[in-house]
Amino acid sequence: MFRFRLDSASGVPPYLQLVHQVRQSLLLGYLREGDRLPTVKDVVSDLAINPNTVVKAYRQLEHEGLAGGKPGQGTFITGTLSPATPDTHHALRASLERWLRDADAAGLNDDEVTALIAVARNDMRKEKV
Amino acid sequence: MIHDDVVGNAPALRTAGLGRRYGHVWGLRDCTLTVPAGAVVGLVGPNGAGKTTLLQMIIGLLQPTEGQLEVFGETTRANSAKALARVGYVAQDHPLYRDFTVADMFHLGRAMNPSWDQGVATARMDALGIPLKRKIKGLSGGQQAQVSLAMALAKRAPLLALDEPVSSLDPIARLDFMRELMAAAADTGVTVIVASHVVSELERLCDWLIVLTGGRMQLAGPVDDLLAAHRLLTVPRATRDAELPGLAIHRADSDRHSTVLVRIDPARLAAQERREWGVEPVGFEQLVLAYLQRPSGASTDNPAQAAARPGPATKEVTR
Numbered sequence: 001m002f003r004f005r006l007d008s009a010s011g012v013p014p015y016l017q018l019v020h021q022v023r024q025s026l027l028l029g030y031l032r033e034g035d036r037l038p039t040v041k042d043v044v045s046d047l048a049i050n051p052n053t054v055v056k057a058y059r060q061l062e063h064e065g066l067a068g069g070k071p072g073q074g075t076f077i078t079g080t081l082s083p084a085t086p087d088t089h090h091a092l093r094a095s096l097e098r099w100l101r102d103a104d105a106a107g108l109n110d111d112e113v114t115a116l117i118a119v120a121r122n123d124m125r126k127e128k129v
Numbered sequence: 130m131i132h133d134d135v136v137g138n139a140p141a142l143r144t145a146g147l148g149r150r151y152g153h154v155w156g157l158r159d160c161t162l163t164v165p166a167g168a169v170v171g172l173v174g175p176n177g178a179g180k181t182t183l184l185q186m187i188i189g190l191l192q193p194t195e196g197q198l199e200v201f202g203e204t205t206r207a208n209s210a211k212a213l214a215r216v217g218y219v220a221q222d223h224p225l226y227r228d229f230t231v232a233d234m235f236h237l238g239r240a241m242n243p244s245w246d247q248g249v250a251t252a253r254m255d256a257l258g259i260p261l262k263r264k265i266k267g268l269s270g271g272q273q274a275q276v277s278l279a280m281a282l283a284k285r286a287p288l289l290a291l292d293e294p295v296s297s298l299d300p301i302a303r304l305d306f307m308r309e310l311m312a313a314a315a316d317t318g319v320t321v322i323v324a325s326h327v328v329s330e331l332e333r334l335c336d337w338l339i340v341l342t343g344g345r346m347q348l349a350g351p352v353d354d355l356l357a358a359h360r361l362l363t364v365p366r367a368t369r370d371a372e373l374p375g376l377a378i379h380r381a382d383s384d385r386h387s388t389v390l391v392r393i394d395p396a397r398l399a400a401q402e403r404r405e406w407g408v409e410p411v412g413f414e415q416l417v418l419a420y421l422q423r424p425s426g427a428s429t430d431n432p433a434q435a436a437a438r439p440g441p442a443t444k445e446v447t448r
Binding site: 006008009011012013014019040041044045046047049050051052077122126 | 167168169248278304308310311312314315316329330332333334352353356395397402404407408413415416
């Protein structure tokens with residue numbers, strides 16, 4: 001059975017953490033179509049988390065077409081997450097690895113890399129608006 | 130919300146201009162809020178901010194000096210049997226009779242509460258491995274807290290108020306307590322109000338937030354709405370508060386730049402945002418700490434409550 005975790009220091013709202021974990025597990029293949037997600041009560045007892053938060057996360061997953069509730073049986077993974085074909089995914093990852101190696105060679109540490117990505121993303125977002 | 134219609138359609142709690150004075154000093158003043166049924170409310174504030182005053186008025190132990198207070202649509206009169214029956218209460222120090230056994234405590238609970246459900250109380254003890262024959266003084270602090278919680282839940286009251294329930298417990302006992310509390314919320318849809326100092330632990334528990342300082346309500350509303358209504362802006366140091374797209378709640382100045390937690394006005398943010406500004410979402414703890422650090426006389430209004438309710442627009446009130 002899939003188990004969620006919570007990082008209270010991350011600053012990411014708990015419901016989003018749950019949604020992200022499902023998305024990420026789908027991308028990594030840890031979750032597949034047909035898998036059952038734990039019941040709201042199970043997640044609540046496991047993480048000491050507000051039940052409404054779990055319900056909200058599951059609604060969001062349903063809204064994204066990634067999960068669906070079957071009455072009396074629970075919530076199941078119904079979709080797959082493929083923002084890009086496996087080939088595109090592979091190519092993007094390869095170019096990212098090249099870039100990270102360049103950054104490393106230029107002496108940037110992890111924090112600097114993260115800051116640079118955040119700045120670039122922020123600028124792109126503003127250009128789109 | 131999964132707990133709609135648990136106790137009719139009335140909100141769990143509605144206050145208007147609620148206040149309580151002790152002699153010449155106001156313990157709490159001008160408290161106006163509406164909490165929906167099924168919410169888990171975090172009540173945050175420093176010592177002396179009015180948390181216990183608010184809780185004791187809600188549970189019917191303290192008569193308000195002014196203003197209105199309704200619990201599930203009914204006006205509360207302090208110390209009436211009806212008011213006391215509607216709210217379960219877990220006090221800070223878990224007051225239990227030390228020489229009583231757990232079974233004795235439950236016997237007392239049954240005698241004092243017409244709606245007592247003995248099955249709820251004993252089932253919880255079974256699940257936690259706490260023997261009914263054990264004396265209270267032989268239990269750990271965490272187990273005593275669990276007995277208090279079981280007794281509050283066995284009342285089957287639709288509202289549960291907890292005053293710093295875990296402040297004396299170790300981290301594992303805290304987590305166990307919160308697990309039981311949240312499981313009960315999931316099972317029964319009980320509305321929960323929990324006062325706590327431990328802001329980092331409240332985030333996972335509550336979907337509603339009340340911040341009090343100096344007897345005044347600084348912030349109240351659904352957590353999601355409150356987070357959506359604030360941003361952390363990084364701006365050049367010379368930027369004046371008046372140039373910001375909203376109300377500056379907390380500002381930290383560095384040599385060249387300032388980070389300001391702003392209650393944003395979305396239209397103004399869209400119109401005024403400058404390229405050199407950094408705009409980031411705000412986290413729960415960040416938001417709470419910003420409001421806790423505000424002087425209690427600072428201007429307050431209530432964007433989330435106004436957004437959540439149709440009706441007249443919120444006034445900007447200067448106090």
